[in-house]
Amino acid sequence: MPPRPRIAVYWTGGCGGCDVSFLELGPALLDVLAQIEIAFWPALVDTKRSDVEALAPRSIAATLVNGTLRTEENVEMVHLLREKSELVVAFGACAYQGGVPGLANLATRDEILRRMSGNGFRPSPPPGGEAEDAPPGLLPQAKSLADEITVDYVVPGCPPMPPLIGLLLGALLSGDLPAPGHVFAHDKALCEECPRTREERKLTKVVRPHELVPDPNVCLLDQGMICLGPVTRGGCGAACPKAGMPCTGCVGPTPNAGDPGLAMISALGSLARAGEEGPGAFAAEDRLLDALVDPLGTFYKYSLPAYVRTGKRSDR
Amino acid sequence: MPETPFEPKIVAFLCRWCAGAGADLAGTSRIAYPANAVPIRVNCSGRVEPEWVMEAFRSGADGVFIGGCHPGDCHYVSGNYKTRRRIYLLKKLLAEMGIEPERVRLEWVSATEGAKYARVMKEFVAELKRLGPLHLEREEKTMPASPVLPRVGS
Ligand code: SF4
Numbered sequence A: 001m002p003p004r005p006r007i008a009v010y011w012t013g014g015c016g017g018c019d020v021s022f023l024e025l026g027p028a029l030l031d032v033l034a035q036i037e038i039a040f041w042p043a044l045v046d047t048k049r050s051d052v053e054a055l056a057p058r059s060i061a062a063t064l065v066n067g068t069l070r071t072e073e074n075v076e077m078v079h080l081l082r083e084k085s086e087l088v089v090a091f092g093a094c095a096y097q098g099g100v101p102g103l104a105n106l107a108t109r110d111e112i113l114r115r116m117s118g119n120g121f122r123p124s125p126p127p128g129g130e131a132e133d134a135p136p137g138l139l140p141q142a143k144s145l146a147d148e149i150t151v152d153y154v155v156p157g158c159p160p161m162p163p164l165i166g167l168l169l170g171a172l173l174s175g176d177l178p179a180p181g182h183v184f185a186h187d188k189a190l191c192e193e194c195p196r197t198r199e200e201r202k203l204t205k206v207v208r209p210h211e212l213v214p215d216p217n218v219c220l221l222d223q224g225m226i227c228l229g230p231v232t233r234g235g236c237g238a239a240c241p242k243a244g245m246p247c248t249g250c251v252g253p254t255p256n257a258g259d260p261g262l263a264m265i266s267a268l269g270s271l272a273r274a275g276e277e278g279p280g281a282f283a284a285e286d287r288l289l290d291a292l293v294d295p296l297g298t299f300y301k302y303s304l305p306a307y308v309r310t311g312k313r314s315d316r
Numbered sequence B: 001m002p003e004t005p006f007e008p009k010i011v012a013f014l015c016r017w018c019a020g021a022g023a024d025l026a027g028t029s030r031i032a033y034p035a036n037a038v039p040i041r042v043n044c045s046g047r048v049e050p051e052w053v054m055e056a057f058r059s060g061a062d063g064v065f066i067g068g069c070h071p072g073d074c075h076y077v078s079g080n081y082k083t084r085r086r087i088y089l090l091k092k093l094l095a096e097m098g099i100e101p102e103r104v105r106l107e108w109v110s111a112t113e114g115a116k117y118a119r120v121m122k123e124f125v126a127e128l129k130r131l132g133p134l135h136l137e138r139e140e141k142t143m144p145a146s147p148v149l150p151r152v153g154s
């Protein structure tokens, strides 16, 4: 029997959800575990950084990294794992495009540290601890994995859904690998696989999810919810729209859409209507669009570090 | 060292039917106005994608001007209305990004309004001079991580 491929799974600035997402594979997970050797997976087995350091270069078949890069230690670890791995996969929205923790890039590092210390937290060693026990230094900004190291593949999602994890594992275990840079999701928009009927009605109101019990069959965007389905890759099975929640874009934009926020602004600007178009409707159109209270957080919930370059702040 | 005065760089998207013709008229009428704008002629202001505006900023523009036809005059009926809504949303986004929304200016300029084109361009340049150059945050990989603060209570 050939040796089982060595796999590593590592978390940087994530929430743990990506590690837990493997459980959603159900019994299939047992088959997968029987076919691999776990070289390093802090969430699952007791392995240490020194175990990784002891490995020969490129001796891990594939390392799946989840989480955004936020600390000096995150950066050291991913460089170490890159050196020891044949393939590196950005697993989940954080590693792919910065993810939810990437929204922190709207604040400067000083603002973040001031806020933390104001709440009583200090990035210092515990009382009686050694200097090396101190938390690692915070990077000026959160970054995606590809900002630091070469990334071979991406499994998007927050966290990745079982069908997408299955695509990656199928490729890794069969050895039938796609071209480098492949994103394990569809290139077509989520709307293509969403069961709701979309008539591209005009957008005559903007509602937030808690303000409406949506019709079960009609497209949510047609009902006034800001659904990112038109600009987001499919592959997740449209779990959120099926449950009456608009897509928030966790799988990332389609190759066609490019920057998801600018693509949505283009689309919403075309669709929005407050009565007959013309100067008489301008004020009402503005009020309609004002109901979209946080365009930045809505459009770049998972991808701010990848797309948004903020205005320069003096204290950064 | 003497400071060279700041001259804002402007990218101006002008529709060919109205604002573009208005800008030409300003020139042929020999109306003096600041030469800060690089004009880009488009068929309709409705063709100006938010992506282009951001690309202009990323490429070093301090301001972006969009000139379209007056309401009711759009050669394609309603392209200017679509642009107005897009720019309205884009400005909200810019504000959240820490970029002054005043750096984007949408104006209706007809083919006969050479004088208006010159006036709004003057105003825009003055506004951008007040705002100063646009500096976008660049990811600074060389920037060191934050130093560890001194130990609590020691
Ligand atoms: S991608 Fe989502 S689930 Fe995974 S670590 Fe980031 S926030 Fe958590």
Ligand code: SF4
Binding pocket: A190, A191, A192, A194, A195, A196, A197, A198, A218, A219, A220, A221, A222, A227, A228, A229, A230, A238, A241, A246, A247
């Ligand atoms: S609900 Fe969302 S994903 Fe479904 S068709 Fe409408 S916009 Fe597309």
